[in-house]
Amino acid sequence: xxxxxxxxxxxxxxxxxxxxxxxxxxxxxxxxxxxxxxxxxxxxxxxxxxxxxxxxxxxxxxxxxxxxxxxxxxxxxxxxxxxxxxxxxxxxxxxxxxxxxxxxxxxxxxxxxxxxxxxxxxxxxxxxxxxxxxxxxxxxxxxxxxxxxxxxxxxxxxxxxxxxxxxxxxxxxxxxxxxxxxxxxxxxxxxxxxxxxxxxxxxxxxxxxxxxxxxxxxxxxxxxxxxxxxxxxxxxxxxxxxxxxxxxxxxxxxxxxxxxxxxxxxxxxxxxxxxxxxxxxxxxxxxxxxxxxxxxxxxxxxxxxxxxxxxxxxxxxxxxxxxxxxxxxxxxxxxxxxxxxxxxxxxxxxxxxxxxxxxxxxxx
Amino acid sequence: xxxxxxxxxxxxxxxxxxxxxxxxxxxxxxxxxxxxxxxxxxxxxxxxxxxxxxxxxxxxxxxxxxxxxxxxxxxxxxxxxxxxxxxxxxxxxxxxxxxxxxxxxxxxxxxxxxxxxxxxxxxxxxxxxxxxxxxxxxxxxxxxxxxxxxxxxxxxxxxxxxxxxxxxxxxxxxxxxxxxxxxxxxxxxxxxxxxxxxxxxxxxxxxxxxxxxxxxxxxxxxxxxxxxxxxxxxxxxxxxxxxxxxxxxxxxxxxxxxxxxxxxxxxxxxxxxxxxxxxxxxxxxxxxxxxxxxxxxxxxxxxxxxxxxxxxxxxxxxxxxxxxxxxxxxxxxxxxxxxxxxxxxxxxxxxxxxxxxxxxxxxxxxxxx
Numbered sequence: 001x002x003x004x005x006x007x008x009x010x011x012x013x014x015x016x017x018x019x020x021x022x023x024x025x026x027x028x029x030x031x032x033x034x035x036x037x038x039x040x041x042x043x044x045x046x047x048x049x050x051x052x053x054x055x056x057x058x059x060x061x062x063x064x065x066x067x068x069x070x071x072x073x074x075x076x077x078x079x080x081x082x083x084x085x086x087x088x089x090x091x092x093x094x095x096x097x098x099x100x101x102x103x104x105x106x107x108x109x110x111x112x113x114x115x116x117x118x119x120x121x122x123x124x125x126x127x128x129x130x131x132x133x134x135x136x137x138x139x140x141x142x143x144x145x146x147x148x149x150x151x152x153x154x155x156x157x158x159x160x161x162x163x164x165x166x167x168x169x170x171x172x173x174x175x176x177x178x179x180x181x182x183x184x185x186x187x188x189x190x191x192x193x194x195x196x197x198x199x200x201x202x203x204x205x206x207x208x209x210x211x212x213x214x215x216x217x218x219x220x221x222x223x224x225x226x227x228x229x230x231x232x233x234x235x236x237x238x239x240x241x242x243x244x245x246x247x248x249x250x251x252x253x254x255x256x257x258x259x260x261x262x263x264x265x266x267x268x269x270x271x272x273x274x275x276x277x278x279x280x281x282x283x284x285x286x287x288x289x290x291x292x293x294x295x296x297x298x299x300x301x302x303x304x305x306x307x308x309x310x311x312x313x314x315x316x317x318x319x320x321x322x323x324x325x326x327x328x329x330x331x332x333x334x335x336x337x338x339x340x341x342x343x344x345x346x347x348x349x350x351x352x353x354x355x356x357x358x359x360x361x362x363x364x
Numbered sequence: 365x366x367x368x369x370x371x372x373x374x375x376x377x378x379x380x381x382x383x384x385x386x387x388x389x390x391x392x393x394x395x396x397x398x399x400x401x402x403x404x405x406x407x408x409x410x411x412x413x414x415x416x417x418x419x420x421x422x423x424x425x426x427x428x429x430x431x432x433x434x435x436x437x438x439x440x441x442x443x444x445x446x447x448x449x450x451x452x453x454x455x456x457x458x459x460x461x462x463x464x465x466x467x468x469x470x471x472x473x474x475x476x477x478x479x480x481x482x483x484x485x486x487x488x489x490x491x492x493x494x495x496x497x498x499x500x501x502x503x504x505x506x507x508x509x510x511x512x513x514x515x516x517x518x519x520x521x522x523x524x525x526x527x528x529x530x531x532x533x534x535x536x537x538x539x540x541x542x543x544x545x546x547x548x549x550x551x552x553x554x555x556x557x558x559x560x561x562x563x564x565x566x567x568x569x570x571x572x573x574x575x576x577x578x579x580x581x582x583x584x585x586x587x588x589x590x591x592x593x594x595x596x597x598x599x600x601x602x603x604x605x606x607x608x609x610x611x612x613x614x615x616x617x618x619x620x621x622x623x624x625x626x627x628x629x630x631x632x633x634x635x636x637x638x639x640x641x642x643x644x645x646x647x648x649x650x651x652x653x654x655x656x657x658x659x660x661x662x663x664x665x666x667x668x669x670x671x672x673x674x675x676x677x678x679x680x681x682x683x684x685x686x687x688x689x690x691x692x693x694x695x696x697x698x699x700x701x702x703x704x705x706x707x708x709x710x711x712x713x714x715x716x717x718x719x720x721x722x723x724x725x726x727x728x729x730x731x732x733x
Binding site: 144145150153154157158161179180181183184185186210211212214216217219220221222224233234235 | 508509514517518521522525543544545547548549550553574575576578580581582583584585586588597598599600
């Protein structure tokens with residue numbers, strides 16, 4: 001029993017072929033869109049490479065780029081096939097290619113789905129990459145004279161200004177690291193020496209943050225040093241002060257930003273996947289209806305198109321058998337001692353009763 | 365004296381009509397592009413409208429938008445005219461329309477050229493407007509509790525960070541202004557009292573700048589207070605320090621930005637102007653050559669086309685007189701109306717020497733006879 005059969009007249013078949021030709025070209029455009037989404041994602045991740053510890057994040061854009069390119073090629077071929085399918089003669093050219101093409105495209109659409117799902121499942125990796133990356137970036141903030149790290153200060157400052165965030169989880173992260181380089185500390189001053197002695201590692205820690213943490217919306221000029229000292233500033237209470245510095249942590253800000261991008265990209269890829277699947281279904285219907293036309297012999301007649309000739313279970317079973325026997329084609333039949341010329345009993349079918357015809361009388 | 369005479373065979377006329385049709389659609393596109401550029405420029409100017417004192421500079425995008433719309437209309441009609449030009453049955457219905465059409469087209473095309481010139485000529489006005497606007501912005505920076513000025517601080521901070529600039533001409537502008545509000549000054553402290561007494565107006569002036577002047581590319585943490593005091597900071601000399609704060613003034617940065625925008629837009633509009641001129645000249649040639657064969661039995665003969673039947677001055681008078689007649693309403697004869705116009709221009713020039721803004725038209729009504 002065929003799965004989802006539809007009857008196709010000649011005009012319906014031609015229309016289907018033309019529509020599929022147009023849809024395949026649209027799919028080429030969506031393939032280009034997939035490719036450009038992959039490139040966009042790759043550029044966005046590389047822009048903040050300094051702030052993310054190297055991880056598996058690059059696999060998502062790479063996957064999208066590959067899938068986009070393959071989609072273009074497959075749909076270009078599909079367009080060509082559907083263009084030729086209007087004419088039954090030209091279809092004969094593609095007859096043998098079409099079924100493998102449909103199977104390949106089916107597995108390809110599965111990979112598009114995998115790409116979409118990967119976009120949604122990146123949370124954990126992203127969080128980990130950001131935590132480690134930001135922690136290191138803040139630690140090396142002061143090393144503007146070390147090659148390889150000299151632009152980290154600028155990167156972190158521009159990040160905090162652009163994303164309106166401060167520190168890893170909050171501004172207090174800056175209190176725990178030394179972000180003022182020793183080159184700019186006057187070691188002869190008592191205050192500096194006291195601070196250096198106040199902790200085990202000899203770091204110059206203070207309750208101050210870099211200028212990039214300053215909140216633009218604050219009504220008063222920015223207080224970035226002696227933040228926890230209420231008496232150092234007039235009319236200031238750091239417990240209630242919310243507008244002075246950015247309250248959000250940069251990890252959360254970046255995570256939200258990338259999650260938004262990923263979700264939008266994932267949604268677009270899902271829509272493209274649905275579109276590809278529908279185009280594939282149309283091509284399958286076209287292929288089966290044209291094959292039935294060839295089977296019936298008359299190019300103008302009506303024919304059935306279906307997704308699968310038998311039900312799912314039977315098709316699965318027959319395919320499984322084919323695969324099983326695939327391995328046996330070079331095995332020898334030992335019952336006839338390997339000689340293929342020995343007479344074998346007839347195995348032909350003679351209609352529903354299976355009654356072999358009487359042998360013809362021989363002329364004597 | 366005929367201007368731009370040209371002999372056109374039938375084949376040439378047909379070819380001219382075809383190319384003209386395509387060219388006029390390109391010119392319509394050019395008109396749409398001009399309109400879009402005008403809108404874009406206006407949006408950009410309005411975004412920083414808070415640091416500009418007046419809106420004189422807005423005449424450039426306004427002109428561009430008007431010219432863009434007019435150009436789309438002109439070129440649409442040009443394409444319709446050339447579509448009908450080769451059909452002797454349909455061409456005569458455009459007869460009465462053509463004179464005002466050409467008058468309007470020349471006017472708007474000249475306006476396009478004027479807008480390009482304006483975009484270069486308004487640089488001085490823009491600079492003055494920015495100077496006053498930024499001065500006020502810096503002065504009212506501290507007034508975050510005064511309604512109408514509470515967002516000045518935010519505007520100036522964002523501006524300085526985005527354009528990487530500090531102050532009006534440079535960072536020293538902040539030393540002359542009290543940019544810390546009195547609400548945050550401890551008047552019982554000796555230092556505050558000394559500073560306030562140190563100048564006539566009783567302002568709290570410091571050699572410090574807001575945090576938005578800090579340069580992220582600086583290798584050391586930002587020094588924003590006691591900038592001119594070398595001993596206050598270790599290993600610091602403010603005369604040689606270039607990376608600590610932004611060196612450029614915001615006025616210079618904004619003028620540079622807007623001039624860059626207007627230069628690009630000017631180049632694009634100039635090319636649209638050239639396209640438009642060629643379209644108009646071709647329509648005129650086609651029209652005059654078709655008129656020469658109008659009414660004849662055989663339309664496939666050669667004919668002559670020209671740009672202007674009379675000289676430039678006479679054609680100009682011919683077009684301008686009806687317009688002026690409409691404006692003055694009771695004046696005799698075309699030539700005398702033109703004489704009055706000339707007198708009007710001379711008087712306006714004389715009177716515009718004195719600094720009285722809106723008396724131009726009033727003085728005319730006294731002088732005209």
